[in-house]
Amino acid sequence: xSKVLSGMRPTGRLHLGHYFGVLMNWVKFQNECECYYxxxxxxVLTTSYVDTSAVNENTLEMVADWITAGVDPEKSVFFKQxxxxxxxxxxxxxxxxxxLSWLQRCPTYKEQISQIKNxxxxxxxxxxxxxxxxxxxxxxxxxxxxxxxxxxxxxxxxRKIARRFNNFYGDTFIEPKEELTKAASVPGLDGRKMxxxxxxxxxxxxxxxxxxxxxxxxxxxxxxxxxxxxxxxCGCVVFAFHEIFGIEYKNREEECKAGAIGCMSCKKQLMxxxxxxxxxxxxxxxxxxxxxxxxxxxxxxxxxxxxEIAQQTMEEIxxxxxx
Numbered sequence: 042x043s044k045v046l047s048g049m050r051p052t053g054r055l056h057l058g059h060y061f062g063v064l065m066n067w068v069k070f071q072n073e074c075e076c077y078y079x080x081x082x083x084x085v086l087t088t089s090y091v092d093t094s095a096v097n098e099n100t101l102e103m104v105a106d107w108i109t110a111g112v113d114p115e116k117s118v119f120f121k122q123x124x125x126x127x128x129x130x131x132x133x134x135x136x137x138x139x140x141l142s143w144l145q146r147c148p149t150y151k152e153q154i155s156q157i158k159n160x161x162x163x164x165x166x167x168x169x170x171x172x173x174x175x176x177x178x179x180x181x182x183x184x185x186x187x188x189x190x191x192x193x194x195x196x197x198x199x200r201k202i203a204r205r206f207n208n209f210y211g212d213t214f215i216e217p218k219e220e221l222t223k224a225a226s227v228p229g230l231d232g233r234k235m236x237x238x239x240x241x242x243x244x245x246x247x248x249x250x251x252x253x254x255x256x257x258x259x260x261x262x263x264x265x266x267x268x269x270x271x272x273x274x275c276g277c278v279v280f281a282f283h284e285i286f287g288i289e290y291k292n293r294e295e296e297c298k299a300g301a302i303g304c305m306s307c308k309k310q311l312m313x314x315x316x317x318x319x320x321x322x323x324x325x326x327x328x329x330x331x332x333x334x335x336x337x338x339x340x341x342x343x344x345x346x347x348x349e350i351a352q353q354t355m356e357e358i359x360x361x362x363x364x
Contacts, residue, residue, distance in 0.1 A: 045070045046183035046217075048079035048122070051099035052089070055106040056242035058227040058235035061285070064110035066187050066220075067117070076117035077181050077347060078107065080340070083122045083129075087170040088153075088160055101336045105329040106245050109322050114339045122177065124344030127351035131176040134358065135202055136169055138209065143201065144168050148194050175199040179214045180351045187220040210361040228281050232260050246326035249316050256312045261304040268303035279307050286314045 047067065049055075055064070070076050080100040086093070100121055108114065122128050144150065145168070154162055166173075178186055178199050186196055196219050203214035228234070229241030236242060243255055259279050265272040274280035274297045284290045287310075296302045329336065 043074040043185050044181060044183045045074045045076045045185045045187065045220075046079070046178050046181050047077075047187050048081040048084075048177065049103060050081045050084050051096055051103050051121075052085060053095075053099055053237050054102050054244045054246075055110075056235055056237065056244050058229075058242065059106070060110055060245060061227050062189070063187070064107065064112060067107070068111045068113075070185070070187065071113055071116040074185060077183065077350075078112065078117050078119050079177065079347075080104070080119075080121040081177070083173065084170060087164075087167045087173075088157070088162065090164070090166070100340065101333055102330065104336050104340060105326055108329055109245055109326040114343070118343045118346045119339050120343035120347040121340055124340065125180075125348045125351050127180060127348065127355045128173070128176055130355060131180050131358065132169075132173045134362075135172050135176055135179075135206070138205055139169075139172055139202055143198060144171060147171055147198065149191065171195045171198050172202070175202045178217050179203055180354050181347070182215055182354060183217050184215055185220050186217045190221065193219060210358075213357055213361045226281075227285065228278050230255055230259050230278065232278050243315075245319075246323040247319055248323065249319075252315055252319065253312055256308050256315065259308065261307075262297075265297075265300075265304060268306075269300040271300045272297035272304075274298065279304065279311055282311050282315070283307070286311070286318055 047063070047070075049059070049063070067076070067078060080103060082096050082100060085096055104119055107119065112119075150168065150171075153167075174195055175198065178196075179202075186199075188196060196217060200216040203216050206214055229236060229239055230243070231239070231241045233239055233241060243252070247255070256279075259282075260277070261279050262272045262274070262277045264270070274294045277297070280290070280294065280297060283293050287293060293302070293307070293310075297307070
């Protein structure tokens, strides 16, 4: 059976972009593969090491979101990175054999250094986090890693590190393959990519009152001033959500183009669809988050299961290195 390793940084509640972009794929994998889903709490330290007060709470919030979306802790292993100390041991070992130039050429490293100006990223942890990511994957001998295209360079680095280790010490690691996520494109309220950092997201389990305010604030076609004006749905955030949630979105597209419906009516109908979609998620999440002890037990049990696999791998690694 194939093994899957995937993770998220616990930086806050998840939104619809996570739901369609990641969690739906996790649900699919859990019925086909041996799955390990990780709260990447040490990865948070690479950029947010100054204030770590919310990391543990965010992990529980995130696990509640996973279960709300249909990811089953009975079918998959939920664990947190810091709960399996073998991650740090393998990270140390792999950092010894990884050339510095490989890290400095990483496209996402260059991009984030240029874009993130409000944090000091001149630390080794930020430069070396692709090695930690490699350790996460190789520790479980995962052969499938679901990622977006922006993470392809990191997975290629993982394969290079695995080959380098195998060349030095004998065949120990398998080279993981990417599974590119096929997800609906979920825009934020302002038309940009949905992101917590942009403040333009719709969270899983959002109440009707908050949903209503957010739908009202959605960007619409600036050229459609009156109801009878022909609209341009291809550039409208509200229509993008109709396309995701409404089975009659083709009819809505034609109505908009023909000036047969106004933006307020369109938003009202979208609100009804979102509310219907969100209601069972909201109720399920409310019950989950009310029982933090249950969520903690899931993570603790997952850490024990993950540690068993990680320990076996580390024993193989030490033996290969003659330690």
